[in-house]
Amino acid sequence: MSLEPAVKRAPVMKDVAKLAGVSYQTVSRVLNGHPNVSASARERVEAAIAALGYRRNPVARSLVTRRSQTVGVLASELGQYGPSHTLLGLEQAARDAGYFVSIASLREVTTPAVQDILGRFADQAVDGIIVIGPHPGLLEALDAIEHSFPVVAATSDPDRPAGAGVDQRLGARLAVRHLVELGHTRIGHLSGPSDWYDAAERVEGWREAMAEAGLAAEVLIEGDWTARRGYEVGLEIAASRPATAMFVANDQMALGLLRGVQESGLAVPRDLSIVGYDDQPEAAYFFPPLTTVRQDFEALGRRCIEALLAAFDEDHAPARSVEPQLVVRSTTAAPPQVVAR
């Protein structure tokens, strides 16, 4: 007994087997929930596991199974509010499902860079990967590379085979309808970069809702998600007054817009109504508090994991889109004067 080595190694399957009086194979069967194990053997094994504090070694396991209970997350814009919160929900859901999360962020979206990361993920034997904050370029680069594991994209691209997304068109329509109901007819859109799926979908939603209301979708300005850009656009809008309301594709740009417009002497919402997108916690404390569209990013993260699980086996429902919600605060009101077209 005291002849044991001083450094106590972590127990392995053989130790459990010996204590339970069975072979290591039986231990393995118990661990993997195999059916053909007698109740008494199972009990003894479980008792031995508990007594020894045994933990199965996932590295050894994945050497032979070629799977690692790990999902790789490929993120291109983790600094942004949306992606970082999606990651949050993702990680929780993954862990609940017994998966590790390995992340890799992309400095630049080039095929070699994506290839490098995919290679690393493959070496690591990830069971699947999830792409966050995707540009089409990223997905194309992904498609161009052969890979042996399922890929789920957190995107709203409806053409995408596997994925989970927020219904961006719906969100955009909620925003526009709200403005239409207030009496606005000239409703502009400050979009995200056109090479983001989410941005493109919001543009489409804006177009659709305008068409439904019988309005012309004329004022479309492309942004880049930053407050700085919102500010610049705010100055322009204050100067030329092309619209009485702006639907802005994220809260940060809305913040900048708010400031640019107000700095130019316009009042919000008196002279210009603004609807943001995301509902970051700060949006309620903008000046004035921002009317915006809430996206539940953490739910999105959870959906991604569900989608990946569904890709692993058929039992899981795919359940794709998360519904956005309109949150009305104080940046929207009736237009300055009702303009009859």
Place this chain on the structure above:
Amino acid sequence: MSLEPAVKRAPVMKDVAKLAGVSYQTVSRVLNGHPNVSASARERVEAAIAALGYRRNPVARSLVTRRSQTVGVLASELGQYGPSHTLLGLEQAARDAGYFVSIASLREVTTPAVQDILGRFADQAVDGIIVIGPHPGLLEALDAIEHSFPVVAATSDPDRPAGAGVDQRLGARLAVRHLVELGHTRIGHLSGPSDWYDAAERVEGWREAMAEAGLAAEVLIEGDWTARRGYEVGLEIAASRPATAMFVANDQMALGLLRGVQESGLAVPRDLSIVGYDDQPEAAYFFPPLTTVRQDFEALGRRCIEALLAAFDEDHAPARSVEPQLVVRSTTAAPPQVVAR
């Protein structure tokens, strides 16, 4: 040739060895940079590796070495601006150093929860772990659990043996000094939660700088990092005017404060000067643009990796703290009237 199995397996060391006309051990030696390999053998092996597109299997490798080229990141508040950006820098630096990053976020900081995650990390054979956004409670929980790998905390706690942090005291002093130079004497502090190291350090920095200036550090209000809390405090301050300037422990609270104060009829900076902390990109577009202290979180993330590398072997310098910078914008000015004490 055509008798090869249809599903082409990835090449393994033996394949490389055969092609190079050496034993698999020699291949291993080349891969690991062992000295005792002849130049000709090395060349042949390298050529074979390139020809086959061989990649070493890290899973098999870590089964025997008990290391995985992976660092675990334990984060408690990944939703916050600081932690998420620290993660960003961390991930980049880790990948550059050849490490994978596996993340786990904590829903609640309890010893069992920390234990669970540490156990998973241990199973995964991580080489070390990094803790982001640490409360003392988290570090205590960590210390309470025996672990066999180095732990680095992204914290400014000077008592911490291993870690990297932003010099929070310095940041606080920069803020206070700026206000002092403008002529303020009653400078309050809206802090972060007192159980965060960073928050506590900023309080200390505020105290020190006040003492240096011969001022009494009287107005200390505890916050929770949220804009909501900042707003509440703003209302209170507008009502009782306990100070002519507030140093606020993060930009989000500063945003709320700004709004609470302005909604109550005070003008910023005419009636109250405000200095934030973090310099999120949005801070420049607050109304008015926020004077704040910039923290380079991505640099912090890099430092964490450096610190971990230093813990692995002695060659790396520890190089701990990142210097914050004051960014003066438009929320600070001379006090309403100079009050001679």
Place this chain on the structure above:
DNA sequence: CGGGCTCCTGTGAGCGTTCACACTGATCGC
């Protein structure tokens, strides 16, 4: 009562790598 079935269990091999060791041939000093 023996063949066939089912249920449970154990043995052997292998996953792809590294480590400890043993071996070879050359170089060295004396």
Place this chain on the structure above:
DNA sequence: GCGATCAGTGTGAACGCTCACAGGAGCCCG
């Protein structure tokens, strides 16, 4: 010219697990 050293190389065994297979016990049926 002999043992000792040394660089360079190969062999066996591990790491901890799962998979494929084989074998033993118990049962039913003819």
